[in-house]
């Protein structure tokens with residue numbers, strides 16, 4: 176554990192302002208994420224140096240389609256989360272009390288992880304991805320690793336729910352090169368009922384990243400009966416185009432029953448309908464978690480040339496040179512294309 180960032184004393188309690196829950200934490204207690212604890216009037220991040228998984232993954236698995244396609248990234252995760260999604264895909268490492276987790280590795284250091292990332296360069300590694308559980312509540316360790324990675328000339332990728340306050344986010348923009356952020360729905364009701372959080376802070380995060388010079392891709396998991404309403408989806412696309420930009424890649428993903436949610440998997444018909452709606456508005460739309468090849472390749476939005484061909488996690492850049500379409504010269508959004 177390590178002393179945390181982003182907190183104040185309020186009488187005998189502590190106010191954590193890392194994420195918009197802004198928990199007021201009494202002596203000996205944890206915040207909602209179950210990872211930040213008030214110990215004798217100081218806030219500690221209990222999962223500092225703790226990892227639940229380390230793996231060299233294709234960058235496409237994050238999923239990240241416009242950031243060094245075909246490369247690999249050392250992916251690291253810890254334990255805990257600040258959201259309570261009923262369909263959590265990683266609940267064994269994300270949901271639960273700090274003392275109840277087991278089977279993780281302790282005592283890791285930023286230099287150790289960065290050293291491994293450098294060693295794996297010869298295997299196609301471009302840097303470190305913070306993923307699997309929610310990296311926001313691993314903030315201090317992630318930030319410390321990301322500084323070392325940046326100093327070694329490698330890349331940092333954050334895969335996140337985006338439920339973070341503006342000040343800590345601004346600090347991350349110094350070191351994180353690319354963000355994959357979930358937009359879990361487009362109503363506050365959905366966010367409150369299904370995830371235990373709120374929509375507006377996530378929209379603010381997405382707008383802040385989109386306005387920065389950092390790379391952004393957005394994930395939208397379609398859950399039947401909860402966030403697949405076409406009118407709302409259309410509203411979301413209007414906001415997306417206006418506030419993020421039509422060339423920010425959108426991944427529309429298929430849901431499967433998991434954790435506390437038992438609704439059946441998203442019908443392919445629904446996914447295809449939402450995909451077509453999104454394609455009419457945005458330049459780069461992808462379908463994920465399906466066996467279909469539909470929505471897996473990247474095409475130039477200007478001349479229609481095939482830019483990146485994908486099959487599973489394998490990808491081949493066929494149509495770009497120096498970040499531009501080889502045929503018509505249009506700049507393709509992203510880095511490493």
Ligand code: SF4
Pocket residue numbers: 191192193194195196197198205206207208209210211257312
């Ligand atoms: S990071 Fe954890 S303790 Fe801090 S405000 Fe969010 S949920 Fe609460």
